[in-house]
Amino acid sequence: MLPERGRDGRADGPARILGTRTVWTPVGDGEFFCPGCGGDRNYQRLTGRRRFTVLGVPVVPRGETGPVVECASCRRHFGTDALDHPTTTRFSAMLRDAVHTVALAVLASGGTCARASLESAACAVRAAGFDDCTRDQLAALVEALADDTGRAYSEPCGPSLAIELHEALDPLAPHLAAVGRESILLQGARIALADGPYTPAERDVLATVGAALTLGADDVGRLLAAAARTPS
Numbered sequence: 001m002l003p004e005r006g007r008d009g010r011a012d013g014p015a016r017i018l019g020t021r022t023v024w025t026p027v028g029d030g031e032f033f034c035p036g037c038g039g040d041r042n043y044q045r046l047t048g049r050r051r052f053t054v055l056g057v058p059v060v061p062r063g064e065t066g067p068v069v070e071c072a073s074c075r076r077h078f079g080t081d082a083l084d085h086p087t088t089t090r091f092s093a094m095l096r097d098a099v100h101t102v103a104l105a106v107l108a109s110g111g112t113c114a115r116a117s118l119e120s121a122a123c124a125v126r127a128a129g130f131d132d133c134t135r136d137q138l139a140a141l142v143e144a145l146a147d148d149t150g151r152a153y154s155e156p157c158g159p160s161l162a163i164e165l166h167e168a169l170d171p172l173a174p175h176l177a178a179v180g181r182e183s184i185l186l187q188g189a190r191i192a193l194a195d196g197p198y199t200p201a202e203r204d205v206l207a208t209v210g211a212a213l214t215l216g217a218d219d220v221g222r223l224l225a226a227a228a229r230t231p232s
Contacts, residue, residue, distance in 0.1 A: 098128075
């Protein structure tokens with residue numbers, strides 16, 4: 001058999017005669033944020049077996065490859081680390097829960113749950129996605145939080161509250177740009193400032209929020225000072 005010739009007349013047969021082929025096998029599926037499509041899509045998790053081919057016929061195994069993630073829409077393959085990025089729906093829920101947790105932590109540290117602080121917190125939580133959040137609901141949750149942790153109002157951020165903040169913020173921080181992480185801290189600062197200057201306990205809680213959001217201590221101090229200089 002003579003090799004085929006390309007448009008320039010030179011033989012290009014060996015490239016066609018010899019090659020490799022990968023046979024993919026589905027091993028799981030789900031929903032993910034597709035980097036190619038830029039949105040939430042279904043996916044299949046695939047593992048592959050490579051074979052050396054002659055004239056398109058698989059003849060010699062060349063080992064396994066993958067696993068990879070195949071988008072059901074664009075059919076592109078991605079590394080399994082693509083599954084680490086939350087879906088749009090999941091990301092929205094994480095952001096909503098983070099703002100809610102920060103608001104409760106700041107209110108609990110403030111000592112009085114003043115009307116102005118509760119209203120500021122309720123506005124922030126509603127904007128994050130809890131559309132029916134009210135001042136009364138937040139006040140009741142702060143009371144429950146104090147009872148659950150055995151922590152009195154206006155105390156520094158204790159271990160239980162710090163754990164709550166890290167659980168809500170640690171998974172979110174890697175997926176936020178610096179401006180997004182700063183925005184969450186500033187929302188907490190505005191809640192704290194709604195009824196007057198920061199108390200030591202509020203500063204302690206906000207420092208914990210900043211650390212969980214991977215903001216440096218200098219950046220946290222700068223942002224808190226900027227918030228205090230900005231009229232509410």
